Amino acid sequence: MFVGCERFFRPGYNANLVDGWIPALDGVEEKLLAGAAVADVGCGHGASTVLMAQAFPNSLFTGVDYHRASVQEARKRAAEAGVHNRVTFEQAAAHDFDGGPYDLVATFDSLHDMGNPQAAAARIATVLAPGGTWMIVEPSAGDAVADNLNPVGRVYYSFSSFLCVPNALSQEGDYALGAQAGEQAIRSITEAAGFGRFERVAETPFNKVYEVRF
Ligand SMILES: C[S@@+](CC[C@H](N)C(=O)[O-])C[C@H]1O[C@@H](n2cnc3c(N)ncnc32)[C@H](O)[C@@H]1O
Structure with a gap:
């Protein structure tokens, strides 16, 4: 997996x-x-860590994951x-x-897997x-279910229902982002943590990229 x-x-x-x-x-x-x-x-x-390290030889990188x-x-x-x-x-x-x-802190397709993204x-x-x-x-998703009724949404709903959501629910925490997290849900997490700036800066058919700052 x-x-x-x-x-x-x-x-x-x-x-x-x-x-x-x-x-x-x-x-x-x-x-x-x-x-x-x-x-x-x-x-x-x-x-992603290795790619960035190869591209930026003057910088130092720390990868963090709870899976040994x-x-x-x-x-x-x-x-x-x-x-x-x-x-x-x-x-x-x-x-x-x-x-x-x-x-720079980056989360690559991982925030929605976490039991306590807040x-x-x-x-x-x-x-x-x-x-x-x-x-x-994060995986490309709209805010409403209807926004995700397309081939990419089908792929992600199936992955997420069997992988990301059970994984998040297996961790401690009261709130996880669920099978498809749209922009509003992600923005709310950042605002509750005190960040004042949130902007979608790039997207592909599979990913959306958000810039978050104070
Ligand atoms: C869908 S994978 C993405 C992995 C990698 N960023 C990539 O794109 O190939 C989600 C990752 O988040 C990690 N993860 C999930 N919950 C976590 C948590 N609470 N703390 C640290 N890592 C976590 C998982 O172990 C997994 O490696």
């Missing part, structure tokens, strides 16, 4: 992350080129890619990972450096 997730999402990251999504964020590409600290929360096998086997695989992949001197992986939950301050947002708010950015990449 973890291998399948990574194989599903990685092509979208390969195609869009470095050339499209990061440049769409206000001032972030410049910081990463100069040398910044980045956390990738819910990093899985580290596909994924963290081990991510370490292996960073070593194979030759970026392990600038990338560390930590086995920790999104609501209490260590480190910071981070200039606590994760609060942790991210705490570890961000002044002027830092939270990049939220």
Whole structure:
């Protein structure tokens, strides 16, 4: 299952992350080129962490995931890619990972899997450096069920009902984002954590990318 997730999402990251999504964020590409600290929360096998590390050799990256086997695989992949001197992986939950301050925190298709996305947002708010950015990449979904009655929505509802929702419900927390989280649901999480700026900056048929700042 973890291998399948990574194989599903990685092509979208390969195609869009470095050339499209990061440049769409206000001032972030410049910081990463100069040398910044980045956390990738819910990093899985580290596909996105390794890609960013390869593209931005002056920056330091921390991947965080609570699943031990994924963290081990991510370490292996960073070593194979030759970026392990600038990338560390930590086995920790999104609501209490260590480190910071981070200039960029990214969550790649992981926020909706979390049992307590509000606590994760609060942790991210705490570890961000002044002027830092939270990049939220989430499966493409509309706010209403009817918005998701299309081929991509069908794929995601089926994945989510068998994988993401049971996973979130298996964790502690009173509220999870559910099978398809639209923009409003995600925005509400960020606002409750004290973030004042929320903007959708990019999208593909499979992902929406939000820039979140104070
Ligand atoms: C759908 S996968 C995405 C993985 C990776 N970001 C990618 O796109 O390939 C969601 C990831 O979130 C992690 N995850 C779920 N809940 C978590 C939590 N509360 N704290 C940390 N990681 C979590 C899972 O272990 C999984 O690796």
